[in-house]
Amino acid sequence: MSAKLIEGKKISDQIRAEIKDEVAKLKSSGIQPGLAVILVGEDPASQVYVRNKAKACEDLGFYSEVHRLSAETSQAELLELIGRLNAQDSVHGILVQLPLPKHIEEKAVIDAIAVEKDVDGFHPVSVGNMVIGDDALLPCTPAGVIELLKRTGNSPAGKHAVVIGRSNIVGKPVSLLLLREHATVTICHSRTPNLAEVSRQADIVVAAVGVPKLVKGDWIKPGAVVIDVGVNRLPDGKLCGDVDFAEASEVAGWITPVPGGVGPMTITMLMKNTLKAALGKAK
Numbered sequence: 001m002s003a004k005l006i007e008g009k010k011i012s013d014q015i016r017a018e019i020k021d022e023v024a025k026l027k028s029s030g031i032q033p034g035l036a037v038i039l040v041g042e043d044p045a046s047q048v049y050v051r052n053k054a055k056a057c058e059d060l061g062f063y064s065e066v067h068r069l070s071a072e073t074s075q076a077e078l079l080e081l082i083g084r085l086n087a088q089d090s091v092h093g094i095l096v097q098l099p100l101p102k103h104i105e106e107k108a109v110i111d112a113i114a115v116e117k118d119v120d121g122f123h124p125v126s127v128g129n130m131v132i133g134d135d136a137l138l139p140c141t142p143a144g145v146i147e148l149l150k151r152t153g154n155s156p157a158g159k160h161a162v163v164i165g166r167s168n169i170v171g172k173p174v175s176l177l178l179l180r181e182h183a184t185v186t187i188c189h190s191r192t193p194n195l196a197e198v199s200r201q202a203d204i205v206v207a208a209v210g211v212p213k214l215v216k217g218d219w220i221k222p223g224a225v226v227i228d229v230g231v232n233r234l235p236d237g238k239l240c241g242d243v244d245f246a247e248a249s250e251v252a253g254w255i256t257p258v259p260g261g262v263g264p265m266t267i268t269m270l271m272k273n274t275l276k277a278a279l280g281k282a283k
């Protein structure tokens with residue numbers, strides 16, 4: 001392997017230490033950042049994510065509440081709870097764990113969260129503010145990608161970034177954040193012809209696809225930075241990304257591992273958003 005490793009876990013720990021310091025300072029002015037997490041139903045992966053979020057709150061000195069609701073909860077009941085949390089002063093951030101049961105309309109739920117408490121950054125107003133470059137609570141995984149680049153000295157400014165994937169959760173927002181950071185951005189997706197050829201032009205490749213080892217070594221320009229957002233479970237139970245790590249790490253200049261790259265950044269950026277919301281800096 002010739003590429004340098006982008007150690008997401010280490011960078012995430014650094015940011016958490018910075019957050020902890022800020023929380024300690026805030027305490028003297030009587031403010032404790034608070035996060036409310038809502039889980040509807042018993043999806044096993046979601047249960048793990050929610051537990052990890054509550055644990056992060058505990059570790060960093062945040063106030064937290066977890067609302068575990070049955071899979072039969074009606075949309076009206078969920079909206080009523082969000083309404084209450086919107087008005088609750090001890091809660092600065094509200095996160096509804098996705099996916100939701102089919103009878104609940106995701107958009108109605110996201111739209112109901114007060115914009116200043118939208119720590120997932122999925123509310124249309126948050127997205128709009130991000131697009132026009134205003135202050136906003138940024139979506140956590142894309143914001144984590146930008147932190148990884150900046151904190152390893154790989155500023156996107158003036159670089160050609162190729163993003164593979166255009167979901168509302170990762171591909172689209174990470175493309176817009178790279179643009180905001182002055183990269184020239186190409187967005188690829190399932191209907192892009194000559195994906196390998198486009199990818200080879202990139203100084204920065206961000207893969208957010210959900211297809212194990214899609215991005216091969218010969219898709220990478222020598223020395224490029226490779227950010228692998230993908231988390232895929234292989235038949236043998238192991239996790240792997242959207243990038244063929246063994247191949248790509250021989251060509252790239254920098255690369256994120258899976259696990260231990262982008263993954264650890266997501267919850268850390270959620271905590272950073274909650275802190276920002278508590279400071280009243282969020283819109």
Ligand code: NAD
Pocket residue numbers: 141164165166167168169170171188189190191195208209210211214229230231232262263266
């Ligand atoms: P998604 O399914 O919503 O979107 C996938 C995107 O990839 C789509 O835009 C689609 O057009 C594109 N795509 C699909 N097949 C393609 C192909 N063969 N060639 C080119 N493009 C193709 O997925 P998502 O929510 O954006 O997640 C993407 C990956 O990132 C998944 O593996 C997911 O588990 C992972 N993820 C990780 C984190 C994290 O914290 N590390 C957070 C969110 C998502």
